[in-house]
Amino acid sequence: MTITTSEDYRDRFVERLSQNMPGRKDFQVASASGCTLTDDEGRTYLDMTSGIGVANVGHCHPRVVAAVQEQVARYAHVNVYGRFVVPEQVEMVDRLVAAAGPGFDMAYLLSTGAEANECALKLARKVTGRPKFVAMERAYHGRSFGALSVSWREEWRTPFEPLLPEVEFVPFDDLAAAAAAIDDRTAAVIVEPIQGEGGIRVPSDGFLPGLRSLCDDAGALLIADEVQGGMGRSGRWFAHQHWDVRPDIVTCAKATGGGLPLAAVLARAELFATFVDPPLSHLTTMGGNPVACAAGIAAYDVIVDEGLLDNATEVGAYLRDELSTMMTDFPGLLVDVRGKGLWCALEVSVDANPLVTRMQELGVLTGSVLNQSGTVRIMPPLVITRSEVDVFLEALRTTLGEIA
Ligand SMILES: Cc1ncc(COP(=O)(O)O)c(C=O)c1O
CATH class of the missing domain: 3.40.640.10 (Type I PLP-dependent aspartate aminotransferase-like (Major domain))
Known part of the structure; x- marks a missing residue:
């Protein structure tokens, strides 16, 4: 089967697959590796969602x-x-x-x-x-x-x-x-x-x-x-x-x-x-x-x-520390940071969805949660490095700055 890069799939996806949300989808996935997703136009995204907690060892781990x-x-x-x-x-x-x-x-x-x-x-x-x-x-x-x-x-x-x-x-x-x-x-x-x-x-x-x-x-x-x-x-x-x-x-x-x-x-x-x-x-x-x-x-x-339990603990602590510092820069906007390991929630005082959309435009995938509005969910693959976390933090700082 040859997958083409075309607008066609976007239409057929919403026509053929029973949808639980209205509207067309954002992009067509071409490939995924480690913490990175690539779309059909060659754009890469840092995946801070792990496909909602699935890709703990990263996408397409060679083993x-x-x-x-x-x-x-x-x-x-x-x-x-x-x-x-x-x-x-x-x-x-x-x-x-x-x-x-x-x-x-x-x-x-x-x-x-x-x-x-x-x-x-x-x-x-x-x-x-x-x-x-x-x-x-x-x-x-x-x-x-x-x-x-x-x-x-x-x-x-x-x-x-x-x-x-x-x-x-x-x-x-x-x-x-x-x-x-x-x-x-x-x-x-x-x-x-x-x-x-x-x-x-x-x-x-x-x-x-x-x-x-x-x-x-x-x-x-x-x-x-x-x-x-x-x-x-x-x-x-x-x-x-x-x-x-x-x-x-x-x-x-x-x-x-x-x-x-x-x-x-x-x-x-x-x-x-x-x-x-x-x-x-x-x-x-x-x-x-x-x-x-x-x-x-x-x-x-x-x-x-690969010692991923330790990596989750250490990089997760780094992530939460940096986010807690960011809270002091955006008081009243970034109102809470919580979690354990590489499972983290940011609580914002505004609708979380525009923030998630803007982060995606900046090449970082985050998400919301089902039973709590205003929460941004951060759960990257457990193989993530500090420097990849820094890419996420920079995009978040930019986005919060724009919203503020
Ligand atoms: C805690 C918990 N239990 C159960 C489920 C349902 O899992 P599935 O979507 O694989 O049926 C989920 C899905 O997000 C979950 O987070």
């Missing part, structure tokens, strides 16, 4: 490309969850449980974040036999019916009701509210340890350990949604590892497949045992696809071999 090419030439799909051993799945899960640490010895492989959360909610119901879920205000867990039921923003839930019947939302980082909601009907509490679409919100230190003990007291499970925060984004493999807390179930997706669709639900083997009774209590055709696993294995190994 991921080689692993995909090698695997697809051997076999792409055989029969997942059928009668065969698929060794790439074993290698992938070995790595994920090593990253998750004690308390996690098994995984169920899927393709997307919503699917992983769907599976986690089902698992919690099956294990506890209880109907109710407690979720957080500003939470985002995906758009399938179960995941949507525990996602906060009402305008996206209401048109699709009835959803799961017993879901109670409590403010994030409010243990008293959580204590009032968690009871002996609660199957699980689902929480993003650091909220992503809610505006990169880091909870206070007692919140997650407090949720853990509330769950223990009530006999409920704790599900950590690490779809956005996993695979090194915050400087640890999983965001909950910044605190002394062990969830019962962890979900991950996005960066897990090194750019290919791969998701996982991690838990203790005894929880997953309930999926065998009756057999096939949960099932997917494409989950744990061998090519996605090969890419995920390569991406995991890149994170280890």
Whole structure:
């Protein structure tokens, strides 16, 4: 297939692909490498979004490309969850449980974040036999019916009701509210340890350990949604590892497949045992696809071999320090900077969208978040260098200067 450089694709894209936003698209992607995207006119952009948290090892990392090419030439799909051993799945899960640490010895492989959360909610119901879920205000867990039921923003839930019947939302980082909601009907509490679409919100230190003990007291499970925060984004493999807390179930997706669709639900083997009774209590055709696993294995190994957790911590601290300094130059305009690792939010007192558009004109891709207006999301590939961060900072300074 030959891809041409033409206006034609722009029209056909909006004609042929079901759109969730009005209007034509900004540019046609030609290629991507590391932290850089190139458009069909040869213009380059510094990608401070990682395709929304997917390209943690950068775009087209040579080791991921080689692993995909090698695997697809051997076999792409055989029969997942059928009668065969698929060794790439074993290698992938070995790595994920090593990253998750004690308390996690098994995984169920899927393709997307919503699917992983769907599976986690089902698992919690099956294990506890209880109907109710407690979720957080500003939470985002995906758009399938179960995941949507525990996602906060009402305008996206209401048109699709009835959803799961017993879901109670409590403010994030409010243990008293959580204590009032968690009871002996609660199957699980689902929480993003650091909220992503809610505006990169880091909870206070007692919140997650407090949720853990509330769950223990009530006999409920704790599900950590690490779809956005996993695979090194915050400087640890999983965001909950910044605190002394062990969830019962962890979900991950996005960066897990090194750019290919791969998701996982991690838990203790005894929880997953309930999926065998009756057999096939949960099932997917494409989950744990061998090519996605090969890419995920390569991406995991890149994170280890290139020290990307440390890079996320160090370059992330540099980024936030510089942004905090910039806050003093633009008082009343740049009003907050928060985050962990290379997962950072800028809060501006004006509409964030024109800022994102202007940054793009200056060759830097940033983005907004779904559940908090005025927030600019910064989550570059974990391979980013300080000098690339400086390019971003310069474009931001220019843009804020124009707005001010
Ligand atoms: C925390 C979190 N959970 C779940 C999802 C849904 O993942 P997916 O879009 O792969 O279904 C997202 C997507 O942004 C997310 O940020």
